Amino acid sequence: MEALTALVVGLLVAASVYLMLARNFMRFLFGLILLSNAANLVIFASGRMTKGAPALVPYGADTPAGVVGNALPQALVLTAIVIGFGLLAFTLALAFETYRRLRTMDTDKMRVAEPKDADEDMK
Amino acid sequence: MAEPSDPNAPWVTPAGMITVALTATLFLFFLQYLPVVPRDGAVQWVWDWIPSLQVRLSFWLDGLSLMFALLITGIGTLVMLYAARYLAGHPQYNRFALYLFSFMLSMLGLVLADNLIALFVFWELTTFTSYLLIGFSHTDPKSRRNALQALLLTAAGGLALLAGFILIGVTQGTFELSQLNAAGSMAEQPYYLGILILVLLGAFTKSAQVPFHFWLPNAMAAPTPVSAYLHSATMVKGGVYLLARMHPSLSGSDVWIYTLTIFGGVTAVFASFMALRQTDLKQTLAYTTLMALGTLVMFLAGSSGYAITAAMTFLLVHSLYKAGLFLVIGIVDHETGTRDANLLGGLARAMPITALAAGLSGLAMAGLPPFLGFIAKELSYAGALTMAISWFVVIMGMAAFALMFAVALIVAWKPFFGPQGDLPRKPHEGPWAMVLGPAMLSVIGLLAGLLPGVTAYYLVEPAVAAVMGAPDVGGRLKLWAGFNLPLVLSLLTFALGFVLYLVHARLRAMLAAMEARAIDMDAGWDVLLDRFMAVAKGQTRVIQTGVLRHYMFVTFAVFALTVLGTLVLRPAAAPALNFAGTGFVEWGIAALIVAGTMVVVLTSSRIAALVGLGVVGIGVALIFIAYSAPDVAITQILVELLVVVLLAVALLKMPHLDRTGKQSHRPFDAGLAVLVGGVTTWVLLRVTNTPFDRRLTDFFEASSWTEAFGRNIVNVILVDFRTLDTFGEIAVVIVAALGAFALLKGGAKRPPEDAPEPAPETAREER
Structure with a gap:
């Protein structure tokens, strides 16, 4: 399954890069979401994938019975999912407010911080 | 142009008096070591600072440091007292006192530091504080420009110095100067040449040797007390101090001898001619400082006792008379309103004490007996005769000393005892707080010459011993050393100097004509700086386009190329695509994710994109469920739901996903996207193919x-x-x-349209 996941991750990353290079800020945001998913899958897969054996310790035993799924990457992915969500929520608020003020979603036209005539301003 | 100062303003302010008192206390503190160091040798204080990097805050007080410490605190006290009166009523006097005091402390640290890194830190601190002092009249653009020039030039030298110090620390295994000097010369060791060049770059920029000389006369934009302190007695001597300090470890090689002799000699003679050419007395003194620095560097080239004794004696003499003369010029400027050598004359009657101080300092500068200056000159000739290429040193030395004789007459004789000049203001004696400094300095200069044995025992000999690394090998300080070659050379110097004084007006015109045709380093500096700015602006324009997708493109491209480079440079067996155990369900989930992704990429409908994103999220959650991660899957589904809801709410208020503007960049974007995706897949395959x-x-x-x-x-x-x-x-x-x-x-509170930008803070100097 790792091989297939690697292929899926490659596609997700390619799609998100393509989207994040777009001029429309909403597409950038979609790319961010896909990239977040891809990153989680990378962490998950590099800890190896085990089918149908959750990392649980049965009652009455001190250690899990037999081979179970790798718990550590799962814990990391859990953290990553939540942080990814926080990032997305913030970026979404940013996009929303940007559109309300600038009335555009075209990132090429968002030049408040680095205006085109910056050189003239410096003089 | 005198700095604004109100003669009736109270000048005994807390800031001024506290700094004066503290500096005087420090002077007394160091004075108590005067009998100790010649008798018992160096004193050391150590604190561990960054032990893991061998950086220690260790201070080392030997003859050389002690002489410098006394000069710094002693002249510092007088200068601060002088400045309190000179800048009385200046609105920013408190700031000035702070700068001057900080400078004094940095300089003190510089000459006391035993650890090279600590020394470097203090070295840079003197650069910074002197920047603040030179640019003190910050409303004047010229003053700001000159301060910046001094800062950039000496800080650049400082960086070279740091590199040299690190090389020393790495090759010698220690940063402690006392240990380095005890180990003797490193001239035979590898990296010596590199170390020497880097250290010399630092010392030469700080001590304004040709071709880095031009910042020093420009630094005269500072108020006169600053010039007296920084540009005669202390900061510019930092480079000389460093050369003297590292003399035991670095000297002795041919490179050392020839570099120092030639650069020092050329600086000395060039500066003497330039000094003669000036009419502004402050500029004249500035160039004679350059001359003194050149002479000091030239004598530090030697390793004989006479050469080093000459350097140390001359250093002491020069600090005393130069600080005194600068302060005198400040008084003259303050009281008469001009510093023009052509206007000033006959001031002795109006300001007798100042005139006396000027006269004594001038005689010391001219090197007449019985002043210490005379002894220094005798020793210099004696030292010159012992050095490599002695004919060069003697000629350069004589030219410099003769010119200095003439300049001394111009600066110290003519304004006071020459014919009555045409002055902007009626002159009168300066206030005592200002006269005290030059008076004391000139008297000390006289006493030091009358009592050469005392000067030698307490100050010069311990300093020479520190530079030579061995006690009691220096030359002797005597007023009458017998009828010998140095005496003949001295007499010749006087004659030459007097002739030069008589013809100085004509010589000045000639020099001015020559200067007009010479290469102007100062203007070259401006051109260099302009070019530098142009390059910086140009590359900023290229790199910082202000367009988000350009930044993203560069970021992704760098990522892809570095990862690709690593993969190629660390070859491993090509990972096999192993689909064993990948059943129908897995292929199904993968197909779901692929389909969702394609929808997101290709659609221009907001709702379709939203659905695509949801499908991808659920697909990923399914993978988690199938592969033993139920907790992750639950979180993923919850978060995915929230994302879709949030996006849906936001998208209601936002425009369609229309493509705007030119799309010609999209094929390149697609290429990069495929590259980044491929690289990621490759990395993941290689990771999962290694043993776990x-x-x-x-x-x-x-x-x-x-x-x-x-x-x-x-x-x-x-x-x-x-x-x-x-x-x-x-x-x-x-x-x-x-x-x-x-x-x-x-x-929500602000109006939707662009609020006007807050006005930029108005430039402060316009107040």
């Missing part, structure tokens, strides 16, 4: 129940073993929520 190290996982599986009493290992890791991570995660979510809240809430 289960040690961490085994630990968590073994201790989850036995130590943390939890049966769900993932949960135990989150809330027990990696609690801090979880805590951080919560913090991130809170910060994101607060940020989003502030954005949305803050925006």
Whole structure:
């Protein structure tokens, strides 16, 4: 399954890069979401994938019975999912407010911080 | 142009008096070591600062440091007292006192530091504080420009110096000067040449040797007390101090001897001619300082006792008379309103004490007996005769000393005892706080010459011993050393100097004509700086386009290329695509994700994109479910739901996904996207093809129940073993929520159209 996941991750990353290079800020945001998913899958897969054996310790035993799924990457992915969500929520608020003020979603036209005539301003 | 100062303003201010008192206390503190150091040798204080990097805050007080420390604190006290009166009523006097005091402390640290890194830190501190002092009249653009020039030039030299110090530390295994000097010359060791060049770059920029000389006369933009202090007695001597300090470890090689002799000699003679050419007395003195620095560097080239004794004696003499003369010029400027050598004359009657101080200092400068200046000159000739290429040193020395004789007459004789000049203001004696400094300095200069044995025992000989690394090898300080070659050379110098004084007006015109045709280093500096700025602006324009997708493109491209480079440079067996165990369900999930992704990429409908994103999220959750990660899957589904809801709410208020503007860049974007995706796949395949190290996982599986009493290992890791991570995660979510809240809430209050930008802070100097 790792091989297939690697292929899926490659596609997700390619799609998100393509989207994040777009001029429309909403597409950038979609790319961010896909990239977040891809990153989680990378962490998950590099800890190896085990089918149908959750990392649980049965009652009455001190250690899990037999081979179970790798718990550590799962814990990391859990953290990553939540942080990814926080990032997305913030970026979404940013996009929303940007559109309300600038009335555009075209990132090429968002030049408040680095205006085109910056050189003239410096003089 | 005199700095604004109100003669009736109170000048005994807390800031001024505290700094004067503190500096005087420091002077007394060092004075108590005057009998100790010649008798018992050096004193050391040590604190560990950064032990892991061998950086120690260690101070080392030997003859050389002591002489400098006394000069710095002694002249410092007089200069600060002088400045309190000179700048009385100046609105920024307190600031000035702080700068001057900080400078004094940095300089003190510089000459006391035993650790090279500490020395470098103090070295840079003197650069910074002198920048503030030179640019003190910050309303004057010329003053700001000159301050910046001094800063950039000496800081650049400082960087070279740091590199040299690090090389020394790495090759010698220690940063302690006392240990380095005890180990003797490193001239035979590898890297010596590199170390020497770097250290010399630092010393030559700081001490304004040709071709880095031009910042020093420009630094005269500073108020006169600063010029007296920084540009005669202290900061510019930092380079000379460094050369003297490192003399035992660095000297002796041919490179050392020839570089120092030639650069020092050329600087000395060039500066003497330039001094003669000036009419502004302050500029004249500035160039004679250059001359003195050149002479000092030239004599430090030698290793004989006479050469070093000459350098140390001359250093002492020069600090005394130069600080005194600068202060005198300040008084003259303050009282008459001009510093023009052609206007000034006959001031002796109006200001007798100042005239006396000027006369005594001038005689010391001219090198007449019985002043210490005379002894220094005798020793210089004696030292010159012992040095390599002695004919060069003698000629350069004589030219410089003769010119100095003439300049001394111009600066110290003509304004006071020459014919009555045409003055802008009626002159009168300066206030005592200002006259005290030059008077004391000139008297000390006289006494030091009358009592050469005392001067030698307490100051010069310990300093020479420190530079030579061995006691009692220096030349003797005598007023009458017998009828010998140095005496003949001295007499010749006087004659030459007097002739030069008589013809100086004509010579000045000639020099001015020559200067007009010579290469102007100062203007060259401006051109260099302009070019530098142009290059910086040009490359900023190229790199910082201000367009988000350009930044993203560069970021992704760098990522792809570095990862690709690593993959290629560390070859391994090509990973096999192993689909064993990948059943119908897995292919189905993969197909779901692929389909969702394609929809997101290709659609221009907001709703379709939203559905695509949801499908991808659910697909990923399905993978988690199938592969033993139920907790992750639950979280993923919940978060995915929230994302879709949030996006749906936001998208209602936002425009369609129309493509705007030119799309010609999209094929390149697609190419890069495929590259980044491919690289990621390749990395993941190679990672999963390596043998897996289960040690961490085994630990968590073994201790989850036995130590943390939890049966769900993932949960135990989150809330027990990696609690801090979880805590951080919560913090991130809170910060994101607060940020989003502030954005949305803050925006609601403001008008939707662009609020006018707040006006930039008006330039301060316009006040």
